[in-house]
Amino acid sequence: MYALLYGDTILDRGALREFMRAQVRGAPLLRACAEGDTAAVAALLSGFWPFVDAFEKAIDRQVAGLPIRPLVERFGRERTHAYFDMARAAVREMHEEEGSHALLWQEGARARRVDLAEYQLVDGVERLVAQATTRDPVAFFCWLAGTEYIAEEMAAYLCESPRFLALFPEGRWTWGEAHTEVHDGPSHLEIDEDLARAYHPSDDDAVASRALWDGIVACQALFADAAADVYDRMNMLQPA
Known part of the structure; x- marks a missing residue:
């Protein structure tokens, strides 16, 4: 099991989650999904x-x-090698789980007869995806953490929306369920934040905290922009 390098957190996760929840529940696209709007879904x-x-x-x-x-340079060779082995294993585990999550997203699309090969890449989603290409590990793990907040809050919102769930077989959106499950040991979110902090060059917790906060919030805000762009695109394609 992955052991976090830091025994505490330097981030206000409650505030980050509250900010993300507001982005999700304030998005017209997701409100329409929650109401069972099939075009929005x-x-x-x-x-x-x-x-x-x-x-x-x-x-x-x-x-x-x-x-x-x-x-x-920060922790010494022996401690780093032990930590790095665990970190690599943890990130590989994330990869395996996210691969299965992608399959669950595809499963939901098939249930709604949505052809994912015919997607229209809107600007907001393109900018969100572009953040994944950074070679800066601090920025990357902040992006991963932001994405975890996005997935968890979107799943929580839509999985408590009966009209949305009624559109799927047996009233279950399996991708959402996968993101509301409780993990044994540290969550993906905790691991992402731990790695972002470990790679940040400053030993000043206030400096590192501000950088991580800004990186995570930037990802969350990009999601709101992306959701707005997807919604606008949907409305453009609706028959007059």
């Missing part, structure tokens, strides 16, 4: 598919390229 599934798909591939790339020198 189709737009969500197709419009955000490039993001869901990119998430798995981004983790795969980072596993092979995580730098070790910054951790050796």
Whole structure:
């Protein structure tokens, strides 16, 4: 099991979650989904598919390229090697789980007869996906953490919406259920924040905390922009 390097957190997770919850529940696209609007559900599934798909591939790339020198300089070689082995295993586990999550997204799309191959890549989603290509491990793990907040809050909102769930077989959206499950040991979110903090060059917790906060909130805000773009695109395609 992955052991966090830091025994405490320097982030106000409650405030980050509250901010993300407001972005999710304030998005017209997701409110329409919660009301059972079939066009909105189709737009969500197709419009955000490039993001869901990119998430798995981004983790795969980072596993092979995580730098070790910054951790050796901070924690020493012996501790770093032990930690790095656990970190690599944890990130690989994320990759495996996100791969299965991508399959669950596809399952939901098939249930709604949405062809994911015909998605329209809108600007907001493209900018959100682009963040996955950074080679800066701090920025990358902040992006992963932001994505976890997005997935958890979107899943929580839609999985408590009866009209939305009624559109899926047996009233279950399996992708959402996967993101509301409680994990044994540290969550993906905790691991992402732990790694972002470990790679941040400052030993000043206030400096590191501000950088991590800004990186995570930037990802969350990009999601709100992306949801707005997907919704606008959906309305453009609606018959007059």
